[in-house]
Amino acid sequence: MTVPVLAIRNLSFSYNASPVLTDISLTVRAGDYVGLVGPNGSGKSTLIRAILGLTPLRTGEISLFEEPLTAFRDWHKIGYLPQRIGQVNPHFPACAEEIVALGLLSLKKGFSKRVGEEDRSRINDAMELLGIADLRKKPIGELSGGQQQRVYIARAIVNQPSLLILDEPTTALDPETRERFYTLVGDLNRSGNMSVIFVTHDIGTIGRYANRLLYLDKKIIFFGGFDDFCRSSEMAAYFGNYSQHIICHRHDHDAQDPELHGRR
């Protein structure tokens, strides 16, 4: 049995007395690639924020790499891409390279946090991987939405985290870049043994890459392998055969599917 990178026990969370998450318990193991799917307002982002310690816990426990969240200090093991990328000040005076370098801060101990030679080559590698090496010196505000997105992804992976958490990373990407990005994350997951939690609405695509599906709607509707999901008559009853078919057959028709849109 591989080690759990993330374990959640009995997590509940309410916002102004209305429950956002109810009794969430799950374990993500090293090498897992979890597609986290659910309708708007289903608590996906709240769950992610709770895992990262950005939202204080009232009930339940979370541990990262077998350490309770409150005692967890090895933030270099985590890569995170937040959802609200468009909110960055467009006049912020930082070039792409400087933003990517921020991802290395968690690796640095003590007072010296200067960017050294080794750091530069890591920054370079991450930017090459995302095809943005030529944008190194460009101010972030002058980049297109998709380019900015890739800069933030580079920041999330530059420290070669063991657990990569991506909150709707593909929204600003064109189809071609999106495909490349899915492939990249898949490669990182397989060859780099990086566990991944991937929040997305692309339910037709995520199944081609992720090996586990977490369907959330304020509580866990389903958590397990895709094959189990597809064989489950309970899930067929919950989603209707057609939607289950979209998720299982792992193709992209969902965007045009009105029934599924209603569900999301």
Place this chain on the structure above:
Amino acid sequence: MDVVDLLTYGFMQRAFIAGCLIAGACSILGVFLLLRRLSLIGDGLAHVTFGSVALALLLHTHTLLVSIPVVLLSSVGIFKLTQRSRLYGDAAIGIVSSLGIAGGVLIASISGGFNVDLFSYLFGNILSVSENELIISGALCVLVLAGIVLFFQELFAVTFDEETARTSGIDADTINIVLVLLTALTVVLAMKVVGIMLISALLILPAATALQISSGFRSAVMLSAAFGVVSVVAGITVSFLCNIPSGATIVIVNLVLFGVAAGARILWGRS
């Protein structure tokens, strides 16, 4: 009189050294404050400085002895108000700043009304820096600059995006406190250079000028420091030669620099 002759005067040497150090600290911190939309914190803390100066004059002690602790505490107060009491930063600054002015006016009236001393603090006079003041403000400036260098990457990370900074293991609360404390210290020192009324100009203008033309964060900070220092050197020189107030001259030089930078940006088409 030849400009070079200026440097033979002891008071001019002190003014240049103190002015450059303080302007450097101010304009570097200004970049962080501007980007965090805390530009007016300087103004708020300056008003608190007014109250603390009135208190120092009442107690007949050196102003720095009273101002530094009072302004440091107020800066933490502003920060805690925004965190604890559902207030936006600008409202918290407004509250603390009016408290400073009201306190200052009350204390001044108790101690026999406004006098020349208090006015000299309102508008500053860098040419009157004494040797002791130079040593104290020099040491404090070095402390502020060391603090910025030490926490540079953390300050940058938190300024860019506080939440992601937290997930990199940065203690954002501590970094925020460090930022407001360094600002408070700098505001007290800047009082001597441009006066209480114009401190926020020295915090905001060099940074705003740098943001017009910089393409990276490090370069923005360097440029801001350069603009701050240039404005103080030019301002002191012009004010001495033309016999006009130095604080106001420094601010006008800054405005000219800002105008040139903004114009350059528009002309060369950087958006």
